[in-house]
Amino acid sequence: MPISVEEVFETVKMTLDHHFDIRTVTLGINLKDCMDRNLQRFTRRIEKRIIEKGLLLNKFADAIENKYGIPITNRRIAVTPAALLLEPLPRNIKTAVGLARALDKAAKKADIDFIGGFGAMVQKGMTAADEKLIDAIPQALSKTQRVCGFLNLASTAAGMNMDAVVKFGHTLKQLAGLTKNGIGCAKIAVFANVPEDNPFMAGAHHGIGEPDFSLNIGISGPGVVHNVVLQNPNCDLTELSEVIKRTVFKITRAGELIGKELAELMNVSFGIVDISLASTTAAGDSVAEIIEAMGVKSMGLPGSTAALALLMNAVKKGGAMASGNIGGLSGTFIPVSEDAGMIRAVQKGTLTLEKLEALTSVCSVGLDMFAVPGDTPAETLSAIIADELSIGIVNNKTTSVRVIPVPRKKAGDIVHFGGLLGSAPIMPVSKSASPKFIARKGRIPAPIQALRN
Amino acid sequence: MAARKQSQICIVTVTGIDKVGIIARLANAMASANINIVDVNQKIMEEHFVMTMAIDMAKADIDIVKLKKKLDRIGDEMSLKITVQDATIFKAMHRV
Numbered sequence: 001m002p003i004s005v006e007e008v009f010e011t012v013k014m015t016l017d018h019h020f021d022i023r024t025v026t027l028g029i030n031l032k033d034c035m036d037r038n039l040q041r042f043t044r045r046i047e048k049r050i051i052e053k054g055l056l057l058n059k060f061a062d063a064i065e066n067k068y069g070i071p072i073t074n075r076r077i078a079v080t081p082a083a084l085l086l087e088p089l090p091r092n093i094k095t096a097v098g099l100a101r102a103l104d105k106a107a108k109k110a111d112i113d114f115i116g117g118f119g120a121m122v123q124k125g126m127t128a129a130d131e132k133l134i135d136a137i138p139q140a141l142s143k144t145q146r147v148c149g150f151l152n153l154a155s156t157a158a159g160m161n162m163d164a165v166v167k168f169g170h171t172l173k174q175l176a177g178l179t180k181n182g183i184g185c186a187k188i189a190v191f192a193n194v195p196e197d198n199p200f201m202a203g204a205h206h207g208i209g210e211p212d213f214s215l216n217i218g219i220s221g222p223g224v225v226h227n228v229v230l231q232n233p234n235c236d237l238t239e240l241s242e243v244i245k246r247t248v249f250k251i252t253r254a255g256e257l258i259g260k261e262l263a264e265l266m267n268v269s270f271g272i273v274d275i276s277l278a279s280t281t282a283a284g285d286s287v288a289e290i291i292e293a294m295g296v297k298s299m300g301l302p303g304s305t306a307a308l309a310l311l312m313n314a315v316k317k318g319g320a321m322a323s324g325n326i327g328g329l330s331g332t333f334i335p336v337s338e339d340a341g342m343i344r345a346v347q348k349g350t351l352t353l354e355k356l357e358a359l360t361s362v363c364s365v366g367l368d369m370f371a372v373p374g375d376t377p378a379e380t381l382s383a384i385i386a387d388e389l390s391i392g393i394v395n396n397k398t399t400s401v402r403v404i405p406v407p408r409k410k411a412g413d414i415v416h417f418g419g420l421l422g423s424a425p426i427m428p429v430s431k432s433a434s435p436k437f438i439a440r441k442g443r444i445p446a447p448i449q450a451l452r453n
Numbered sequence: 454m455a456a457r458k459q460s461q462i463c464i465v466t467v468t469g470i471d472k473v474g475i476i477a478r479l480a481n482a483m484a485s486a487n488i489n490i491v492d493v494n495q496k497i498m499e500e501h502f503v504m505t506m507a508i509d510m511a512k513a514d515i516d517i518v519k520l521k522k523k524l525d526r527i528g529d530e531m532s533l534k535i536t537v538q539d540a541t542i543f544k545a546m547h548r549v
Contacts, residue, residue: 070542
């Protein structure tokens, strides 16, 4: 059956009017075979590989963008977790920072805006190299522009490494102090159950279960879903779920087509399609506004969690029907600073940190891109992280935290990060949280996931 | 490489206000680049004038980037929005 004018127009409208884009094509690159006991030899090898592949990624992404007329907004690279690569090298902060600088330099030369993977898997314990990497994070992320970090601090199978959670609270404070408005903290996310193939920054890395190269696609489209919800103001929620599902099916199919073709052109294996509604600061590209278009008066008010759960479910089902390679995080991000509707809700007082935490129990990631006062103690940051990661552990899902303690700012102020990162109203948080609980350290044991095999 | 292919169908979409000479201008542009027009459809939708033109670029003298530039110029002159996309994307999105 030939494609009708209506169908063509629907697709064209998605890109012209509703910000439909391929949000990111992220090339995962294995660097394990570059490892060496000499830092210079090691960084020479990784720079060569990253530059060569990064340039190709940009070249072919441009060609496909022109062919299909759908913007590929970001082209990124994710590498093997850096802590693993540091194992044979001298155990000091300078070495870890040297690695970060090499990644940064290579990304710049390849015209790649972000390179992910400066991180470690420490859900159960830390090796000496893991510890050095965490110690190096403040310097590594403040002295580079393009490097992103991640830490997996917890998992459903291992529980939560509270030693690392406590350590990271101090790391964050230092990093915030070294960068303007604490913006360095936007470049690192900590996780429970981190996916190894997530294409979205800051948490992207090339997991150890991955092949030499793997191309992962992140599709977005809050504007498209928002529009379809607006077009159906009176249908019941069952029907609304179907309508969202059908729309997500279409945009996922576009992503899969583009991802497969790009992987083929680059002669690398195709990894996954991650269908995640990810807001941008552009008008109409907001997840909070989808929830409000469903009939919730303002994001954060009663009804928000149910509406978000419905949205998540419909997105996942539409995506799963469209592609056999759905992976990564797939669902909905609810960052505060990057979403105009979320910012409004915080300023109106309908969205608090506590409600945001509740929302993350049904969304795909976690507490993302929110700002707290600069004088929030490290122990409180650790406690916020521990709370959020517990939701992931117990519910067998990914959760993450990307929090920015903004120096010299207090609750109610607003900080402008600019560009993709938007603006964040500083959210109030209790100064004296649970220092005694945090000071105990140790490991929170893994939960029993029912008594099954 | 494109010349060896049997066909490479792309869809040109024009949106804006209907006026005399749209098809003539596009047909001229296509002919001068050795692009065959396979099908033309048009409709008024949500107050937009929408025209789709299926073209075959297999024997074209120019690539899709150059064609886009050409169409952008026509679009600017006639106050229309003109896009061109490989037809595979529509099949992927609208057919199971």
